[in-house]
Amino acid sequence: MMRLLGTIALFLFLTAITQIGGIILLMSLLLRRWFGALAMVASFPVLYLIGTFFLVPPLASAISGRVPLPCSGPASLQSASPLYCLLNRNYVTPRLFDLAQALSRSTEDAFPGTVTRTLDGNFPFFDGFPLLPHLSHDDGRKLDLAFHYEGGGLRSPIGYFAFQKPLPGDPQICPDQPILSLRWDLDWLQPVFPKLPIDIERQRMVIDWLTNEGKQYGLEKVFIEPHLTARLNVSDPTIRFQGCRAARHDDHLHIQLAD
Numbered sequence: 001m002m003r004l005l006g007t008i009a010l011f012l013f014l015t016a017i018t019q020i021g022g023i024i025l026l027m028s029l030l031l032r033r034w035f036g037a038l039a040m041v042a043s044f045p046v047l048y049l050i051g052t053f054f055l056v057p058p059l060a061s062a063i064s065g066r067v068p069l070p071c072s073g074p075a076s077l078q079s080a081s082p083l084y085c086l087l088n089r090n091y092v093t094p095r096l097f098d099l100a101q102a103l104s105r106s107t108e109d110a111f112p113g114t115v116t117r118t119l120d121g122n123f124p125f126f127d128g129f130p131l132l133p134h135l136s137h138d139d140g141r142k143l144d145l146a147f148h149y150e151g152g153g154l155r156s157p158i159g160y161f162a163f164q165k166p167l168p169g170d171p172q173i174c175p176d177q178p179i180l181s182l183r184w185d186l187d188w189l190q191p192v193f194p195k196l197p198i199d200i201e202r203q204r205m206v207i208d209w210l211t212n213e214g215k216q217y218g219l220e221k222v223f224i225e226p227h228l229t230a231r232l233n234v235s236d237p238t239i240r241f242q243g244c245r246a247a248r249h250d251d252h253l254h255i256q257l258a259d
């Protein structure tokens, strides 16, 4: 009984963080029945990698029309961490793919050598299947982008959770964390991250591009915290605050396209 509960929990966990991991687990369990426990343990990573890098991309394109963003390489558009590709969290609609490519080219034209780094996109399959902890990343039209920092690196190895907190004099919003909120402050984690300032010029160019050229690709919303909107001196009806119950957006930029 405990083994069954453990298997169900592992199935749910793998499905929640990778979408296909639970199915791959079931395949490995079938192999255990025929070839023993060692076959199960050895087959899971092999089947998972084959599925992730060879089967899922063409299936996603055929079933949901989503395409994977680039993982790494010399290009100006890359995933901030290989984890996003390894966990199948880098899928977007073709229009959002084109927007990300065009944004990265324009940013590199304006600031040579700049790499635009993508964070969580969406899973490959099924509208309405959320990419936890982002409840809205469930249809291929949402993508998070890492901020540009002075020096060109990232503050956090995965691009998230290194918050640029409001300075004295900045708009102070959500001073008290609401109950049942995804607005994590993670104060205990902040000392771990290097104190790199946002590259104001580069980041402003990105938001200006999104709120102008980005609309040709159907850009509907950009989520960023109000104190950064003020610091970057940008304004547009598409620039929104996500509210106090959703994840904060002073560690990354969230963009989404209209239907």
Ligand SMILES: [Zn+2]
Residues within 6 Å of the ligand: 134, 137, 142, 143, 144, 253, 254, 255
């Ligand atoms: Zn997002």
